[in-house]
Amino acid sequence: MPHLDPCFINFSNSIKHYSLPKRFTFPFYYQPHPLCELAAKELQHYLHTQQEWQHNFGLTDDKNNASGKMFGVLLVENTQKEIGYLTAFSGKLCGKYTVGHFVPSIPENEQLTSQSDEETKKEKDFYEKFDVEQVEINKLTAKLNALESNPQLPLLQNKLLAIGLAFQKELTQHQEIMAVNRKNRKEQRKNAVQALNNKGLTLLFNQLAKESVHDKNQLKALKHDWQQKIDDVQQQLNTLENEIKQLKNERQNRSSLLQNQLFQQYQLLNKDGCSKSLQDIFKPTPQQTPPSGSGDCAAPKLIQYAFKNNYNILAMAEFWWGISPKSEIRQHKNYYPACSGKCEPILNWMLTGIEQDKNPLLINTANNKKLEILYQDEAMAIVNKPHDMLSVPGKHIQDSVYTRIKQLIPSASGPIIVHRLDMSTSGLMVIALTKRAHKQLQKQFIQRDVEKRYVALLDGIIEQKTGEITLPLIGDFYNRPRQLVCYETGKHAHTTWQVIEYTKNNKTKIYLTPKTGRTHQLRVHSAHPSGLHTPIVGDDLYGTSASRLHLHAEKLTLKHPLTKKELTFQSAPCF
Structure with missing residues (x-):
């Protein structure tokens, strides 16, 4: 059948x-x-x-x-x-x-029929009430938009700002006058001690005290007058803003209640x-x-x-x-x-x-891979991290550059890891072998004194030879570890790039130089339509999976943490 x-x-x-x-x-x-x-x-x-x-x-x-x-x-x-x-x-x-x-x-609200089934009837009743409440919330939104677009709102806000600035200016001027008067009274008291008798001193000191009180009373009156002006405008502004606030709270409460009721309709099997x-x-x-x-x-x-x-x-x-x-x-x-x-x-x-x-x-992909030490002295080491190895221990996998260094260099102390590479990225990392070295090296990274250059293989042809990308990045809260481009709340991210060569299979080998160090910066700047619009080969987050992510930290320039001598290290990629 x-x-x-x-x-x-x-x-x-x-x-x-x-x-x-x-x-x-x-x-x-x-x-x-x-x-x-x-x-x-x-x-x-x-x-x-x-x-x-x-x-x-x-x-x-x-x-x-x-x-x-x-x-x-x-x-x-x-x-x-x-x-x-x-x-x-x-x-x-x-x-x-x-x-x-x-x-x-x-919740199959768009497929409901007029069946007599009690459960279906309840579901229909819910969505009818839902639609009615949604209309009311939309009315609140329209009213809120009208209030927020009221021209009186910015006028009062600007007026309040202008009054505040004028008050601050007059207050500063008056305080400067008071300071001069106070200095003059102090000088008069000092000179009078030598020139006047006790009776004369008493009369003078009383007069100077009255002048001081007069200055303070003027200051008090000035503050009172300006505060009255500020309060008058603030009261008008509060009337508008409180109405907006009340409407926002009402809309938020009704929306949350409606959303919660809707979520109850989602009964998942x-x-x-x-x-x-x-x-x-x-x-x-x-x-x-x-x-x-x-x-x-x-x-x-x-x-x-x-x-x-x-x-x-x-x-x-x-x-x-x-x-x-x-x-x-x-x-x-x-x-x-x-x-x-x-x-x-x-x-x-x-x-x-x-x-x-x-x-x-949950699989340790670095299990059979070697961590190569390219340079080592008493303060630091340079290692060549293989792709698919963690920089630091993860939630489920402990094997990492950190744990390997603890095994390979037992004398290493302190935090050890100065900076990180993505698990999928291979290449150069500097390792601190003492607390002092870690502090000095980390300072260089914070001040962006370290120069890093990566080699990447992009999944397409980049016709322009050089350029720069400044797309601000923020973590995707609902889809970690992916990153989003966000001009409102994203952190500044800056990358320069230069084409190295074009390969036979229509791919582009390229230098990527990060001026900032945001998570997945090079991967997003390569793949995003407003960046190079061409993902890195093997990028399983922003492009297409392959045998590996073709991104390698190829060059690292920094100052030795003890001698301050500038050092440059290079490691050619294996792709």
Whole structure:
């Protein structure tokens, strides 16, 4: 009997020559199973050819209001033992949470019908009330926008600032006059002691005391008058600002309450049919409450639908389709892991009891690699770190440059590590062998007196020969360790670059010189559309995985911590 589920998709061609996955995908670091790649290609063909709905992915010349989207495929076995796949998108597509061809959103509010089922009726009632409350919140937002755009607000703010400056100016002038008067009175007292008798001194001192009191009273009156002017304007400003503050608090409270009620509608299943709300899933996490958009990513939607329909889940993959966001780096058609901030707590619950591939991040990839010491004296050492070795011990893996140095140079003391290289990056690191040396070397890094140069192999042709990049960076809170470009809160990051040569396979070898030392600076500056727009070969975060990340710290120039002599070290990359 053929299946009747419109979301279950049979492969277009026979898959009998494919082997099924032995375990489910570890969703936070994976290579797609061949059947998931096949499903993704079929979905990409559908996205390219479908005419059922319209969404501007930015793949044409029209970039107005364009936005790329994360899509997912889930390889499943249905109750008839057929192998097929499900598809989903993250967030909204063409303004909707539920679109034909894809599995629905977890609270299926856009697919509710007029059935008599009590649970469905309650769900419909909730969304009707939700829509009413959302309208009220939108009204508050409109009123708040009107108040914040009131021209009286900046006028009063500027007036208050101007009064404050005028008051400070007059106060300073009066205090200067008082200082001169005080100096003159002191001089008069000093001279009078020699020239006047006791009666004359008493009269003079009384007169000078009155003058001092007069100056202080004038100062008091000046402050009072100006304070009255300030209070008058401040009161008018407070009236406007308090109304804005009250509206913001009301909107925040109503939005939070509505959001919490909505999160209760997200009842997420595991393979045993047990359910948990988003609220309960996130309670044990550091943030305790679900971030906005939790449960709307492709992966939870796919797994939820599979469990609801008693499908056996086999493997999954997610890929980006369309133009990259301005803040982060997403390559068209590239595969990406599930996000850690929103999806990790959810998927940890949903995949309870499901055998998964091993987490590659728990495997010590540096186990058989040698840490080469290029230079050593009593104060410092220069080492050549191999790729895929940690600089310092990690949460799960202790093997690192730090632990290797403790073994290779037992006399080393102090913090030892002065600076770090990403685990995936190879090349030169300076090591401090004493506390004194560490302090001196670290000072050079803080003051940016150390010169570092990297060699990278970029996955494309860079036609310009030299240049510089200044894209400010900030950590992606919901997707660590990835970094975002953010002009509002990001830290200044500066890189200069120079082309070395072009290789036969249309790649560019390049020098990268960081003027600042932000996390993943060279990787983001290379891959971002506003940077070189060409990721480093093997960059599994911002480009495409390969045998290794082709980034090597090739040159290091610094001053010896004891002799102050300038030293330069070089190490050629092995790519």
